[in-house]
Amino acid sequence: MTDASPDELRLIPLRGVPWVMPGDDLADILFAALATSGQTLQVGDVLVLAQKIVSKAEGRLVHLPTVTPSTRAEELAQKTQKDARLVELVLLESAEVLRAVPGVLVVAHRLGMVLANAGIDRSNVDGHDCALLLPVDPDASSGALRREIKARTGLDVAVLIIDSIGRAWRMGTVGTTIGASGLPTLLNLRGTPDLFGRPLETTEIGMADELAAAASLVMGQGAEGRPIVLARGVPYARTEASAKNLIRPRDKDLFR
Numbered sequence: 001m002t003d004a005s006p007d008e009l010r011l012i013p014l015r016g017v018p019w020v021m022p023g024d025d026l027a028d029i030l031f032a033a034l035a036t037s038g039q040t041l042q043v044g045d046v047l048v049l050a051q052k053i054v055s056k057a058e059g060r061l062v063h064l065p066t067v068t069p070s071t072r073a074e075e076l077a078q079k080t081q082k083d084a085r086l087v088e089l090v091l092l093e094s095a096e097v098l099r100a101v102p103g104v105l106v107v108a109h110r111l112g113m114v115l116a117n118a119g120i121d122r123s124n125v126d127g128h129d130c131a132l133l134l135p136v137d138p139d140a141s142s143g144a145l146r147r148e149i150k151a152r153t154g155l156d157v158a159v160l161i162i163d164s165i166g167r168a169w170r171m172g173t174v175g176t177t178i179g180a181s182g183l184p185t186l187l188n189l190r191g192t193p194d195l196f197g198r199p200l201e202t203t204e205i206g207m208a209d210e211l212a213a214a215a216s217l218v219m220g221q222g223a224e225g226r227p228i229v230l231a232r233g234v235p236y237a238r239t240e241a242s243a244k245n246l247i248r249p250r251d252k253d254l255f256r
Helices: 026-036 051-057 071-080 084-092 138-153 207-219
Strands: 010-013 046-050 061-063 094-101 104-109 114-116 130-132 158-167 170-181 228-232
Touching: 010 207, 026 051, 026 138, 026 228, 046 051, 046 138, 046 207, 051 130, 051 138, 051 158, 051 170, 071 084, 071 094, 071 104, 084 094, 084 104, 138 158, 138 170, 158 207, 170 207, 207 228
Parallel strands: 046 158
Antiparallel strands: 010 228, 046 228, 061 130, 094 104, 104 114, 158 170
């Protein structure tokens, strides 16, 4: 591991990212945006992508008129005051319904994350009656893009896919890593000394989530149109960790 306190961390939003459509090549889009932004990849760079462009490229857009709600979806839709078709998609993407009250439907996603509405979103989605699902396997998507970048440049840069996710103990959403390849996601600092030489006993850092939150500030949440951020100066050595390392095991989740 390199020095954990960089002199400078730069977050550079890439310009010229087009409206992504199903089947688009994200690597092509990425390199075009780098050129438009006057940037060239360097050793140690991290590319942070908004979940929406990955989901769109992978064809995870669903037209709600094609969805037939189940009886369970109809019941939950009445309870939560949500569109039954959207609720049906939430159920299909989920392993367990955790909370269902007016205006709120919280589930354990099939990927292991606890999310409102299974991470399904209708903002910044082209089409009035459409919904966008999370990628089937965000870690795999991150790894595939990382390998393609290396094939084209010879550089082994890291890739994060992030989304805005709420937290059980805080208000508001925060940029959170849902897919990762090429950098540590969870740092175990237990046993390392503090300023007085005492070993840390419980400290673990969600490093990938910290970077996701920082990049999310640069991306924006509305009409900014900056879904790719180049992070330069991230100080940690590259590893083969994944976003799955950040998911708290069920037996250690005090909120479920």
